[in-house]
Amino acid sequence: MLELNDVHARYGAIIALRGVSIYISKGELVALLGVNGAGKSTTLGCIAGVLRPWQGGITFEGASILGKSPEQIARLGISLVPEGRDIFPSLNVEENLRLGAFTRSEKSEYRRNLGEVYDLFPVLKERLQQPGGTLSGGEQQQLAIARALMSSPRLLMLDEPSLGLAPALVDQIFELIARLHQRGVTILLVEQNVDRSLEIVDRAYLMNTGLIESHGSAQQLRAHTDIEGIYMGMQGQTKK
């Protein structure tokens, strides 16, 4: 479905990606794991069209999406929930959701998606008229994911969805991701919470300093990679 081939990217003089190659098949839940600065968010930025790689190729369903604008990529069905949520604080919950469905023109699909989103996030239904900026962190995260789901994405990319959330909310977010996966949504998950991620993913890539260090199923990664070593010093995030 999505394939990155030898992608290099940089911010000015700083090289962020040094030849990243990954693939995701339809219906898969794949994680990109790694410490801060490993290049995980940069990889998502390249896929979403926010950052243009200076070398390498990105194809989605067989066609190159390199050089396409963020809006063109969104229209192809790729939806990113960025780190920090980036909900629109001055728009109310309903308007945030309505804008999430910008690429969908059919009213019946909008209503169906809205119904599904309300099922998944009942709290949002209670806060429809509340400005996004006044929601709590957990509610904002739910809104950000809900907004992405409103576009019926073919590929959902989640960047650190558990960041900054209370432990109980982290559980909820991971349960939700697993549930979306069961429903058949293709998901690329970026996380620092390795243990929780490996519990739910089909496969995972381990990134370090702009490179893919290893790749495989959760069992393979646990068996063959020194994950703890890579994450040493990251309190609360390492494998216990």
Next chain:
Amino acid sequence: MINLEFIINTLSLGSLYAMLALGLVIVYGILRLVNFAYGELVMVGGYTMYLATFYTPLPWLGVAVLAVLAAMLTSLFTELVAFRPVREKSLTAMLITSFAVSTLLQNGALLIISPRARAVTLPQIFQTSVMIAGTSVPWRNILIILTCILTLTVLTLLLRRTVLGIALRAAADNFTMTRMLGVPANTVISTAFAISGIMAGIVSIFWIGRSASVTPTIGAAPLLVAFVATVIGGMRSLTGAVVGGFVYAIIISLLGVILPPGLVEFREAFMFAIVIIILVFRPEGLIRSKSSEERVG
């Protein structure tokens, strides 16, 4: 003296300034660009009225609609040919472009029409007054207030009820995220420039209505008013622009009443001193945008 006449005149001035400020802030909100060619849109509206009344048999209302359309189309055209090509480069490039567009439009008017003021024929209603509670109030001022109410209502409905309007507000919060939801950048920016042009066009009708003439440099004063009003109200908020416009009008009108006759001619200096004091206490302007607020939770 503060009486009914003073209140209506101040409200009318505030309405005019609020509409001016809105036109500037709607583009700033999305591109972070202070469009220095904004005043020239008022000039384009003015010259359109001059040309239309002189060379066409259109009734005045038709002339006014034509002025708004001309300002809107000029705004859209400048976005397309001048701002769009440099948009991805840098904010400085856009800022310099806006100065260039401003100079080009001014010189265009100088060359094509005349450096001298041109008289604009105004309808009778602009010269007549009405008695309200024993006070003579110019119809022009009432028209400005009514136009402002109508414009703000239509703009509010557009921004709250239509998907494009919601996208415009979202783009002011976070433009990249708005694009990542599939909203085309060009559509949002063009719409913002169109609204900006419409605002300048509407203002031009009444701005020129005060002096009944138009010159190539007429845009400088409205640009300054719009800029100061948005700085007072808050550059990032549409509500702030409206508040800023009214605060500006109230302060300048009050200064006209309070200051001794010898100092009234310096009221602009007093005005800017007050603006500086406001900014010392509220550097973000009176209305803070929600997107600049931080919330922990």
